[in-house]
Amino acid sequence: MKIVQKPTSNKFNGRDGWNPDMIVCHITEGSYAGAVSWMCNPVSQVSAHYCISRKGEVTQLVPLTDAAWCNGTSADASSGVYYGKSTLKTVRDRRTNANYYTVGIEHEGIYSQTYGALTDAQLTAAAELIAYIRSEVKRIYGTDIPADRSHIVGHSEIAPVAKPHCPGSGYPFHEIISRVKGEKTDETSSGQPYRVQTGAFSNQENAGRLEEKLQKKGYSTYTVVSDGLYKVQVGAYTEKKNAEAMAEKLKTDGFDVYITPGKERAGNADTAEKAIQVGSRVKVKPGAGTYEGDGLAGFVYENTYDVLEISQDRVVIGVGTAVTAAVRITNLYLA
Numbered sequence: 001m002k003i004v005q006k007p008t009s010n011k012f013n014g015r016d017g018w019n020p021d022m023i024v025c026h027i028t029e030g031s032y033a034g035a036v037s038w039m040c041n042p043v044s045q046v047s048a049h050y051c052i053s054r055k056g057e058v059t060q061l062v063p064l065t066d067a068a069w070c071n072g073t074s075a076d077a078s079s080g081v082y083y084g085k086s087t088l089k090t091v092r093d094r095r096t097n098a099n100y101y102t103v104g105i106e107h108e109g110i111y112s113q114t115y116g117a118l119t120d121a122q123l124t125a126a127a128e129l130i131a132y133i134r135s136e137v138k139r140i141y142g143t144d145i146p147a148d149r150s151h152i153v154g155h156s157e158i159a160p161v162a163k164p165h166c167p168g169s170g171y172p173f174h175e176i177i178s179r180v181k182g183e184k185t186d187e188t189s190s191g192q193p194y195r196v197q198t199g200a201f202s203n204q205e206n207a208g209r210l211e212e213k214l215q216k217k218g219y220s221t222y223t224v225v226s227d228g229l230y231k232v233q234v235g236a237y238t239e240k241k242n243a244e245a246m247a248e249k250l251k252t253d254g255f256d257v258y259i260t261p262g263k264e265r266a267g268n269a270d271t272a273e274k275a276i277q278v279g280s281r282v283k284v285k286p287g288a289g290t291y292e293g294d295g296l297a298g299f300v301y302e303n304t305y306d307v308l309e310i311s312q313d314r315v316v317i318g319v320g321t322a323v324t325a326a327v328r329i330t331n332l333y334l335a
C-alpha cells in the first residue's frame with residue numbers, strides 16, 4: 001500500500017520501554033488535509049501514527065518506534081483521561097500513558113454525519129494498514145498484535161469520558177478484524193450466523209439515533225452497512241438460543257427486534273427470492289395479497305419496503321421499523 005510520509009515533531013522519542021500491542025482507531029472531526037496539517041503543527045500537541053482519508057489515502061506522521069500523542073491517559077484520578085476510567089482492563093492495569101504501547105490511526109470523518117462509518121475505500125485501506133502495522137510490529141519488536149477487539153480498539157474505550165464518540169459507534173471493527181484475519185466477510189458466512197438486529201435504515205442518522213438509545217440502556221451496538229442499509233445490531237451469536245435471549249431482553253426494554261437467520265434460511269425459492277433477506281429492499285408483486293390472503297392497499301405495490309423479519313416463507317415488510325404487512329416470500333422481488 002502507498003503511504004505518504006509527513007513526519008511531525010509532536011511525539012515522544014521511543015516508547016519508554018514498552019512494545020506496541022494495541023491499535024487505536026480515531027475519527028478526525030475534520031478534513032484529511034486539515035487533520036494532517038494540524039498534527040504537523042507544533043502548537044497542536046497532537047498526532048497519530050497514521051491518517052486515512054475518505055478516498056483511502058494514507059499518511060504516516062510518526063514512526064511505529066515512537067509514541068504518538070493521540071491516546072494519552074493521565075495518572076491523575078480527577079482527569080477526564082484518567083487511565084482508571086478506561087473500559088479496557090489492560091489500560092487500567094498498566095497504569096501508564098497509553099501512548100507508550102499503542103499505535104494510533106485517524107480516519108477522516110465527522111461523527112455527527114457518519115457515526116464513524118467508513119467509505120469502502122477507507123475500509124479497505126484501514127484493513128490493509130492494520131495488517132501492515134501488525135507485520136511491522138512483529139518484524140521490529142517480535143510482538144504479535146492479536147486481531148481481536150481487545151487489541152484493535154476505539155479511542156472511546158481508552159478515554160470513554162473525554163472521547164465518547166471517537167471513532168463512533170458505526171466504526172466497522174468486526175468487518176476490519178474479519179478482513180485482517182482473512183476471513184470471509186459476508187455477514188451470513190461468518191462464524192456467528194445469528195445476529196440480533198434492532199433496525200435497518202437507509203438514513204445513517206436514524207441508525208445513529210437508535211444506537212445512542214441502545215447505548216444509553218447499556219447495550220453495546222454496532223452498525224453493519226450492507227445492501228445500502230445501515231443495520232443496527234446488538235450481537236452476533238453462534239447459538240440461536242443466545243440470540244433469542246438477547247432479543248427477549250431488548251423487547252423487554254421496548255426495542256423492536258429480529259434475529260437475522262444467516263445461512264440457515266435457504267428454502268426452495270428461486271434465485272431472486274433466495275437473495276431476499278432481513279434488511280433487503282423489496283417490492284410486492286402487483287396484485288399479491290397478505291400472507292393470510294387478504295387484499296393490500298393499492299399504494300403498497302408502488303412502494304419499496306425493508307424486510308424486517310423472515311420465518312420460512314412468511315416475510316414481514318415495513319419502513320424503518322414500522323411494520324406494513326406480512327406477505328409470502330414468493331410475492332416479493334428485490335427493489
Ligand SMILES: [Zn+2]
Nearest residue numbers: 026027155166
Ligand atoms: Zn480520538
